[in-house]
Amino acid sequence: xxxxxxxxxxxxxxxxxxxxxxxxxxxxxxxxxxxxxxxxxxxxxxxxxxxxxxxxxxxxxxxxxxxxxxxxxxxxxxxxxxxxxxxxxxxxxxxxxxxxxxxxxxxxxxxxxxxxxxxxxxxxxxxxxxxxxxxxxxxxxxxxxxxxxxxxxxxxxxxxxxxxxxxxxxxxxxxxxxxxxxxxxxxxxxxxxxxxxxxxxxxxxxxxxxxxxxxxxxxxxxxxxxxxxxxxxxxxxxxxxxxxxxxxxxxxxxxxxxxxxxxxxxxxxxxxxxxxxxxxxxxxxxxxxxxxxxxxxxxxxxxxxxxxxxxxxxxxxxxxxxxx
Numbered sequence: 001x002x003x004x005x006x007x008x009x010x011x012x013x014x015x016x017x018x019x020x021x022x023x024x025x026x027x028x029x030x031x032x033x034x035x036x037x038x039x040x041x042x043x044x045x046x047x048x049x050x051x052x053x054x055x056x057x058x059x060x061x062x063x064x065x066x067x068x069x070x071x072x073x074x075x076x077x078x079x080x081x082x083x084x085x086x087x088x089x090x091x092x093x094x095x096x097x098x099x100x101x102x103x104x105x106x107x108x109x110x111x112x113x114x115x116x117x118x119x120x121x122x123x124x125x126x127x128x129x130x131x132x133x134x135x136x137x138x139x140x141x142x143x144x145x146x147x148x149x150x151x152x153x154x155x156x157x158x159x160x161x162x163x164x165x166x167x168x169x170x171x172x173x174x175x176x177x178x179x180x181x182x183x184x185x186x187x188x189x190x191x192x193x194x195x196x197x198x199x200x201x202x203x204x205x206x207x208x209x210x211x212x213x214x215x216x217x218x219x220x221x222x223x224x225x226x227x228x229x230x231x232x233x234x235x236x237x238x239x240x241x242x243x244x245x246x247x248x249x250x251x252x253x254x255x256x257x258x259x260x261x262x263x264x265x266x267x268x269x270x271x272x273x274x275x276x277x278x279x280x281x282x283x284x285x286x287x288x289x290x291x292x293x294x295x296x297x298x299x300x301x302x303x304x305x306x307x308x309x310x311x312x313x314x315x316x317x318x319x320x321x322x323x324x
Contacts (some may be wrong), residue, residue, distance in 0.1 A: 150204025
């Protein structure tokens, strides 16, 4: 599916107007700004829903954390206050056991490996796990590879991380990952990262190219190291109470529309990654690309030992690692 960012943005604008004519408009939250690939993808899903339900269902996306930061919007979606949510996997780690596996450092060998896993039966199993928590898992989006960035110095080895303070998502796995590397983890909402780096509360954070750029973090933390410690998919979920209010026919239409939005999201994501990388480098960010990941990978053994304890998780790890 070919769709430029400009065309997608125009489509999103048209959807916002069209949504007012729908019988039911689903409210969807995203922490990222308007124009971000995940936001555009859910807007595209809304267009598919409107077409396939003859105007019974539409989606209005609230970007830029207008409805709250991710942890808060998860709770709101569970209670049915928000109908849909695109959210990072990390905040679910302490809620849904199965999400911990795909949040493990270096569990995926590449983005292609992640796609093969999440598009197959393992991905379906993880989506199904949301049903026990008043949520319905619909689809997985890309979150790119996450790397460290900071305001102090270029990080060229694990030793450079010693004693530094990094923001992480509110997930025990991410806290333990940073600790295993010799740094100090500070769980913070995404919206507080810029000011926290600016004021010296933290030295930096870790994220993908588009988030590093769109958040403006590159302005206050110009050193970016491509250690690619995480390739964590993001997830699109619906409130179970909203889901239960739909007919069986509309439930199937919603699920398929979510799946159909994934290829476009991935294409937009790949395009946006290149644009974001070019933008931050042009702005003066210093990127470290030549780094030996082996010590980073070996340092994760205690993280796996601590968090991969149940038979369910051990089985998932083995099957993911065996996926070619």
